[in-house]
Amino acid sequence: MKLYDSFRSALQSLVVNKLRSALTMLGVIIGVAAVIAMVSVGNGASASVQATILNLGSNLVTVQPQFGNDQGLKGAGTQAQNLTLDDMRSIQNQLGASIAATEAEQGTGRWQVTAAGQNWNTQVTGVTEDYPTVRDWKLDSGEFFTTSDLNLNAQVAILGTTTAQNLFGDGDAVGQTIQLRQVFGGDRSGGRARILNFRVVGVLTTKGSTFGFSRDDQILVPLTTAQHVLTGRLNIVNAIVIKATSSDTMDATTSDVNNILLQRHNISDPASADFTVTNQNDTLAALSSVTGTFTLLLGAIGGISLLVGGIGIMNIMLVSVNERTREIGIRKAVGARRGDILTQFLIEAVALTGLGGVLGILLGWAITEVVHRIPQAANLPLLITSGTVIIAVGVSVVIGIVFGLYPAMRAARLHPIEALRYE
Amino acid sequence: MNESVVQLRGIAKTYHIGRDITVNALRGVDLDVRAGEFLAIMGPSGSGKSTLMNVLGCLDVADAGTYVLAGENVGKLSDDQLAAIRNKHVGFVFQTFNLLSRLNAIENVELPLIYGGDRRARRQRALAALEQVGLGDRIHHRPSELSGGQQQRVAIARALLNDPSMILADEPTGNLDSRSSAEILAIFQRLNETGKTVVMVTHEPDVAAHCKRIVRMRDGIVARDELVPHPRRAEDEIAAGIGAAE
Secondary structure, three states, X not given: OOHHXXXXXXXXXXXXXXXXXXXXXXXXXXXHHHHHHHHHHHHHHHHHHHHHHHHOOOOEEEEEEOOOOOOOOOOOOOOOOOOOHHHHHHHHHHHHHHEEEEEEEEEEEEEEEEEOOEEEEEEEEEEOOOHXXXXXXXEEEEOOOOHHHHHOOOOXXXXXXXXXXXXXXXXXXXXXXXXXXXXXXOOOOOOEEEEEEXXXXXXXXXXOEEOOXXXXXXXXXXXXXXXXXXXXXXXXXXXXXXXXXXXXXHHHHHHHHHHHHHXXXXXXXXXXXXXXXXXXXXXXXXXXXXXXXXHHHHHHXXXXXXXXXXXXXXXXXXHHHHHOHHHHHHHHHOOOOHHHHHHHHHHHHHHHHHHHHHHHHHHHHHHHHHHHHOHHHOOOOOOOOHHHHHHHHHHHHHHHHHHHHHHHHHHHHOOHHHHHHOO | OOOEEEEEEEEEEEEEEOOOEEEEEEEEEEEEEEOOOEEEEEOOOOOOHHHHHHHHOOOOOOOEEEXXXXXXXXXXXXXXXXXXHHHHHEEEEOOOOOOOOOOOHHHHHHHHHXXXXXXXXXXXXXXXXXXXXXXXXXXXXXXXXXXXXXXXXXXXXXXXXXOOOEEEEEOOOOOOOHHHHHHHHHHHHHHHHOOOOEEEEOOOHHHHOOOOEEEEEEOOEEEEEEEOOXXXXXXXXXXXXXXXXX
């Protein structure tokens, strides 16, 4: 029997029972659509998280002070040391060209900011001159402050776009003066306010938000200015961030940084280090394993509906074989072999699931399009990869074969005389 | 004498119904059918004629004895080999027509060629077969749009398609009125005159009287085997306006 004839008779019988075929297919359609939609949401979430991490700057190695020990006696022999600007400078000098750039940061908390009669409250952070390089963050206008600004504890500031917008509207912020105010002692009315004038030297480009926090609403000042003028916490930094030359050199950079700091802090046992070095690759790997599990879970939920659809196929094929017992008898009487009957019913099942698979992909795609229009998910890139599509269609065809095989075998095994006698 | 199409020797068949009951449907049947014969197999219910028909049509295999069909020993063939033999050597005509209701006339006729034989010019050959039974103008009708007699003629066209060694008809007029029965018998007689071998199972003496030879079964053996001296001519009866079987 030619495959063409098998296909023709399979499709004919599907067309004859239009409603039944459509309802049976619906199970597979929903299953495949669920897999496609769920996996694409999962992939999208995963890509979104990665993009967010990389938005902080790529190939970053971050050093932070190690806070608190479990046992009070640990490290008793050595004076607890903090990370300092000198640590950063020494990393910068020793690693030189083997890293792309490095910078140190100190947070100073939130400040009340006024300029041109406008009032705003935002985060002020002290950073060093290579911040734009490390964070892959360009300036929209103006210039970033330099080492000489750091040496002079210059009162200059870089504004985020949101901050600039709120203080100066659409006007040019560069060259303007802002005032940072902090209220001391008790409530506002009785307190004494400190007012500091800063000159705006640049405005950052728009970066968006990371995990819900806007990165465009902040003010950057020279680290030394933050230490001497704003906080008084001299020679202390909250983080040193090193940008490796590439993703491949990150591990080497991580261990270099570790060694330099261990030596500078006079610590022989790495386990008792008073700082932690975090490799961005590790963070990405941890997060992608989380999102991968998430995607797998979503896919499994879709897979279960696909399985239910497959059982529906098997059910309806058994009914179909039963109904058409006489037809099978006739076909056998005129010379159909077992394989011919098997092929015919198998193709019917596979046609149901295959067509259901294709329609399911379209439905899944439609669902992701709809999800895309939900405002909360607008930033979520929904990825229907060719891999997802191939797997979905492949799985639905396999389901057709698996769940169609038993009914088809029952049909093929029917004895012609009994089949012909069947009423 | 012509070559032998069917040669049965000592054919026996036993059915088991439930655990204890065994039915000896055939108990040693010897039968020869030669090419060009028009043979009726008669017998009351339970005489074994249906079982004999199944064995002749290779739908079932005998427990004992040998069956040579068109020179091939079909006694020990597998299901698939039997299917191929049916496709090539046997053209079935059933009492209930057994057409596929969702196929039209010509698609029904083409059916045997889907499973074997010469695939070339399938449509033309099916058309020729339908014209042979006088249905050249009804090729796109579905079985439900045809009368019983017309459906049976489609079934005959289907039986003819692979040019089988033998046409095996099981009560072909059982569901038809006398006029249609006469027409069907006329077709069989015409086919027989062109050299086709026809074996017909019937319990109606009036129908059997159109055959050239009658084999009577009783209790699983051939009880009588006789030639019909002057077979009735269905065409004459149609011309005279009389049905073949009242």
